Amino acid sequence: MKTNPYLKALLFFAIITIVSCSKKEDPYVEPSPLLTLELKSDAGTGELVVLRANDSVNFTVIGSDGVDYTSASQIFVNNVEIAGDYYIFEELGEFTVDAIYNDVSSNSLNFEVLAPTERALTIDFPKALRNQTITFGLLDSQGNNTASDATFYVDDTAISGFTYSSATEGSFVVYAEYEVDNELHTTASKTFEVFIPKRKVVIEDYTGTWCGFCPAVALAIDTAKVATNHISVVAIHETGASLPDPMHFERVQDLKDAFGIGGLPQARLNRKQKWLDPYNVNDVLAMAGAETDLAIAIDSKVTGANLTVDVKVVYASGSVTGDKIVVYLVESGIIYAQANYFNATSGHPLEGHGNPIPDFVHNDALRNSLTDIFGDAITETPAYTEYKKQYNLEIPSEYNVDNLSVVVMVVDSDNNAKNSQHAEVGENKTFE
Incomplete structure (x- = not known):
């Protein structure tokens, strides 16, 4: 007796289906509110907070449920866990601070510790749309914006003021020159991008x-x-x-x-x-x-x-x-x-x-x-x-x-x- 090859294939497929579906799957799960964490500091929570050497910063970790999880959280500075909920920034440089509670991660806070003559160059839109106004900042170690007293250079060309926009897409380099006690200083260069979606x-x-x-x-x-x-x-x-x-x-x-x-x-x-x-x-x-x-x-x-x-x-x-x-x-x-x-x-x-x-x-x-x-x-x-x-x-x-x-x-x-x-x-x- 000949067997219909299509029926054989259908039977084979049915067997595979039964075996493969032995574990029930429900791929749709209604989203439910989950705990999220917000890391805060008494020094500020902006995109970048500037500090002086040996400044001490206190941190708090607040859950989306309103609960203070600070004492139960792990706090990390540049991926190294710290003891307690505060940190003394003794060294110059850039630092990222994060917190974790029960496998839930917080947002990150960014700090830059400056010497008295240093300035932190900021870019409000490191990736900007065509013709979008980009504003540069220049923060001193006390958090004051000194951009109006500096000269900014984009691709080595001085610009007027501290804003910039471009009608063409591309990658650009910016730095600033500024004076402290009649001495000229130059910031490190940073890049930003202008794009067309x-x-x-x-x-x-x-x-x-x-x-x-x-x-x-x-x-x-x-x-x-x-x-x-x-x-x-x-x-x-x-x-x-x-x-x-x-x-x-x-x-x-x-x-x-x-x-x-x-x-x-x-x-x-x-x-x-x-x-x-x-x-x-x-x-x-x-x-x-x-x-x-x-x-x-x-x-x-x-x-x-x-x-x-x-x-x-x-x-x-x-x-x-x-x-x-x-x-x-x-x-x-x-x-x-x-x-x-x-x-x-x-x-x-x-x-x-x-x-x-x-x-x-x-x-x-x-x-x-x-x-x-x-x-x-x-x-x-x-x-x-x-x-x-x-x-x-x-x-x-x-x-x-x-x-x-x-x-x-x-x-x-x-x-x-x-x-x-x-x-x-x-x-x-x-x-x-």
């Missing part, structure tokens, strides 16, 4: 491990990743009617309803533009890297099981009413069987890989949303002013922390993505 196209792949045609989109995304880094990818999995998908996103149906997603595979660019078969990479490249008017920065860290994501958005022309921010957590490197209807297609990249492919690597799977899935409202933000928001999540044990990334997008009132950014968890990705 470049658009990162959002590619959303509605997919399922049971969907035999879905690998075509995954292959097209791989091609796009080779062609440009100006993309952010989110693979939104849905379980099948009879074959579950362990990466199933709990609110996939809400997304499908909002964006008109029918049978799979389906792909969308910038949330709403259809990316149709054969998923031509030129459709992506036509938009990727184009100049735009807003940029996104991501800084995330994991302490124990706690994920903290700091997001910044800056507009060249100010925010638009209705703009929203979407923050997704995605996971790559998930090995799980994938149905493959191209197994017998001559010349196809997946020809002969099997149906199903037992060791298919799934990337960029949407695991969680740290905002509403359609975004949280961005408050009115003027041009060149950073909109900042922090998000926290307790990472479920099912996730592989080493393979997690954050995808952030800014969308308009109609849910069209205006720009995006992505970064691995633990990576600090600045505006670009």
